[in-house]
Amino acid sequence: MDVKYLDLLAKKYDSEEEVATEIIHLESILDLPKGTEHFVSDLHGEYQAFQHVLRNGSGNVKMKIADVFKGELSEAEMNEFATLIYYPEEKIKLVKSTFTSKEELREWYEKTIARMLRLISRSSSKYTRSKIRKALPQQFVYIVEELLYKKDEVEDKKEYYEKILERTIAFGQADKLIIGLAYTTQRLVVDHLHVVGDIYDRGPDPHKIMDTLIHYHSLDIQWGNHDVLWIGAYAGSKVCLANIIRICARYNNLDIIEDAYGINLRPLLNLAEKYYGDNPPFRPKRTDDDQLTGQEQLQITKIHQAIAIIQFKLESPIIKRRPCLRMEDRLLLERVDYGNNEVTIHGKTYPIENGCFATVDPDDPTALLDEEQQVIDKLLFSVQHSEKLTRHMKFLMKKGSLYLKYNGNLLIHGCIPLEEDGSMKEMDIEGTSYAGRELLDVFERYVRDSFARPEETDDFATDMIWYLWTGENSSLFGKREMTTFERYFIQDKATHKERKNPYYSLREDEGMCRRMLEEFDLDPEQGRIINGHTPVKEIDGEDPIKAEGKMIVIDGGFSKAYQSTTGIAGYTLLYNSYGMQLVAHQHFNSKEDVLTKETDVLSVKRLVNEELVRKKVRETNNGEKLKQDIESLHRLREHRYMT
Ligand SMILES: O=P(O)(O)OC[C@H]1O[C@](O)(COP(=O)(O)O)[C@@H](O)[C@@H]1O
Numbered sequence: 312m313d314v315k316y317l318d319l320l321a322k323k324y325d326s327e328e329e330v331a332t333e334i335i336h337l338e339s340i341l342d343l344p345k346g347t348e349h350f351v352s353d354l355h356g357e358y359q360a361f362q363h364v365l366r367n368g369s370g371n372v373k374m375k376i377a378d379v380f381k382g383e384l385s386e387a388e389m390n391e392f393a394t395l396i397y398y399p400e401e402k403i404k405l406v407k408s409t410f411t412s413k414e415e416l417r418e419w420y421e422k423t424i425a426r427m428l429r430l431i432s433r434s435s436s437k438y439t440r441s442k443i444r445k446a447l448p449q450q451f452v453y454i455v456e457e458l459l460y461k462k463d464e465v466e467d468k469k470e471y472y473e474k475i476l477e478r479t480i481a482f483g484q485a486d487k488l489i490i491g492l493a494y495t496t497q498r499l500v501v502d503h504l505h506v507v508g509d510i511y512d513r514g515p516d517p518h519k520i521m522d523t524l525i526h527y528h529s530l531d532i533q534w535g536n537h538d539v540l541w542i543g544a545y546a547g548s549k550v551c552l553a554n555i556i557r558i559c560a561r562y563n564n565l566d567i568i569e570d571a572y573g574i575n576l577r578p579l580l581n582l583a584e585k586y587y588g589d590n591p592p593f594r595p596k597r598t599d600d601d602q603l604t605g606q607e608q609l610q611i612t613k614i615h616q617a618i619a620i621i622q623f624k625l626e627s628p629i630i631k632r633r634p635c636l637r638m639e640d641r642l643l644l645e646r647v648d649y650g651n652n653e654v655t656i657h658g659k660t661y662p663i664e665n666g667c668f669a670t671v672d673p674d675d676p677t678a679l680l681d682e683e684q685q686v687i688d689k690l691l692f693s694v695q696h697s698e699k700l701t702r703h704m705k706f707l708m709k710k711g712s713l714y715l716k717y718n719g720n721l722l723i724h725g726c727i728p729l730e731e732d733g734s735m736k737e738m739d740i741e742g743t744s745y746a747g748r749e750l751l752d753v754f755e756r757y758v759r760d761s762f763a764r765p766e767e768t769d770d771f772a773t774d775m776i777w778y779l780w781t782g783e784n785s786s787l788f789g790k791r792e793m794t795t796f797e798r799y800f801i802q803d804k805a806t807h808k809e810r811k812n813p814y815y816s817l818r819e820d821e822g823m824c825r826r827m828l829e830e831f832d833l834d835p836e837q838g839r840i841i842n843g844h845t846p847v848k849e850i851d852g853e854d855p856i857k858a859e860g861k862m863i864v865i866d867g868g869f870s871k872a873y874q875s876t877t878g879i880a881g882y883t884l885l886y887n888s889y890g891m892q893l894v895a896h897q898h899f900n901s902k903e904d905v906l907t908k909e910t911d912v913l914s915v916k917r918l919v920n921e922e923l924v925r926k927k928v929r930e931t932n933n934g935e936k937l938k939q940d941i942e943s944l945h946r947l948r949e950h951r952y953m954t
């Protein structure tokens with residue numbers, strides 16, 4: 312081992328005792344049960360629903376409450392207690408408003424704090440003290456530790472503990488303590504979060520989800536196609552940028568661009584006002600909460616058209632300069648017969664409905680007007696100078712990747728592109744052929760490369776990010792082609808169909824899943840593939856657990872827009888030392904509903920597998936890391952203190 316590294320390590324552990332203590336500490340962690348992993352995917356801007364799943368730990372909080380209090384508290388009391396853990400600030404207010412005397416309140420404080428400590432004590436049983444300390448409300452660490460580790464049987468200490476509680480309440484600190492303990496509980500029931508892609512688009516608050524994730528104690532992200540679209544926009548891809556704005560307009564979410572990220576849409580609006588009018592397929596999709604005036608709706612409809620046309624124009628030069636992407640079929644603006652109002656796709660001609668080609672020159676259909684060029688350039692400048700977006704995109708890069716191998720499982724948003732016969736689909740990129748894991752690795756390199764050079768807007772790496780959004784061999788898209796143009800302009804629904812990669816039928820097969828795990832050097836006996844991206848249509852009887860449990864698809868659709876096709880409001884997955892459980896969530900109404908009616912929609916759990924022997928940290932990714940640390944510490948001990 313590198314002597315320099317050992318010297319560095321010696322600075323941190325500068326006595327033999329310290330090295331020994333650390334070795335003992337780490338070795339004891341290895342024998343603790345593995346922490347609970349929580350998998351979520353396809354959040355699609357649904358911040359409230361995501362918050363709820365995060366706060367209740369996919370039902371884990373309730374499970375722990377039942378473990379501790381079943382038989383002692385009624386169902387209603389347990390539910391109320393659970394709500395307090397999820398939304399402590401609001402719940403305390405509600406509870407307090409029901410009391411008529413100080414005495415009542417004091418009793419409630421005492422009872423509640425005692426219960427919370429019991430719950431925390433149970434939830435933290437598999438963690439070391441130092442880890443628990445980190446999870447405790449920092450201003451109350453001393454008090455909580457005293458209370459947490461008290462031993463009731465020690466009579467003379469009883470008075471001492473009561474005094475602590477009494478003083479805490481008397482000093483008006485009880486609310487803060489309860490709030491802190493509630494967040495501690497939330498934190499302890501989930502050790503690590505995996506976000507299996509698609510934080511962005513369709514829903515109203517992806518930026519709030521990002522802020523939540525930035526503050527989350529431990530997580531990783533597998534990029535979804537929508538996340539990569541945002542990364543692409545920030546990394547300099549104008550066509551990705553046009554797409555994110557188009558999608559925000561389509562879902563009436565331009566606030567995300569303007570208010571959350573501070574990007575000025577005025578130039579785009581001016582252009583839109585000049586060239587476009589009302590046009591049904593471009594009207595924003597409405598949700599129940601939208602209160603748009605006719606004027607507002609019209610404005611969004613115009614913006615939607617303006618940016619869609621810019622997008623279609625921007626696609627053309629990329630397709631032409633990158634023949635290896637083989638996307639010539641998508642040069643649709645060039646296939647429009649502007650005189651007869653028709654378009655020819657895959658050899659078939661269709662009438663165009665609701666065309667909006669005022670800025671298109673039939674002789675040079677993909678040329679941007681100067682005005683359009685200026686609009687997109689200004690937008691890119693704003694995007695790259697948005698402080699908040701910069702923070703969010705950097706975080707996506709830091710915590711994210713195209714796929715992840717974690718504790719023996721393969722986490723991936725979309726797919727591994729396959730041929731019909733189950734072989735890995737090859738793609739020729741700049742003269743080299745890639746498939747399977749290698750293809751995904753090369754895709755990721757391009758994303759990182761483009762992100763590192765945001766000033767380059769037309770280079771290969773930046774074009775590849777767009778390809779990841781929409782290309783046939785993209786592991787994130789997983790479909791033959793994206794029929795956005797057809798859905799706006801052609802009535803014939805057959806043209807709207809996006810044919811899925813064979814992966815999506817082959818993944819039902821256990822042998823295939825085993826081969827894919829092997830492709831990623833994972834043990835097919837132990838490992839599973841965890842997928843997002845395609846909504847599981849429970850309504851039609853689709854099963855999220857496929858291939859004898861080797862494949863688990865957890866996109867049940869947080870996205871409200873997709874709930875009518877799925878029939879539920881999302882799946883999440885829990886993986887603790889006892890095994891894996893899939894949780895199906897019912898539709899989430901609102902936080903207010905949870906608070907007042909305790910409607911913490913019952914989540915149905917299904918066992919995916921049960922570990923025969925409780926899994927320990929030793930057998931996890933983290934365990935591997937700890938073993939390496941221990942090894943280094945042994946070396947340090949020999950190198951420094953035993954010679
Ligand atoms: O539902 P919309 O807004 O029309 O979007 C449809 C587009 O979204 C996609 O389904 C991709 O989004 P998902 O990753 O959420 O599936 C495309 O395949 C499709 O063209």
Ligand SMILES: [Mn+2]
Binds near residue numbers: 535536844845
């Ligand atoms: Mn997706």
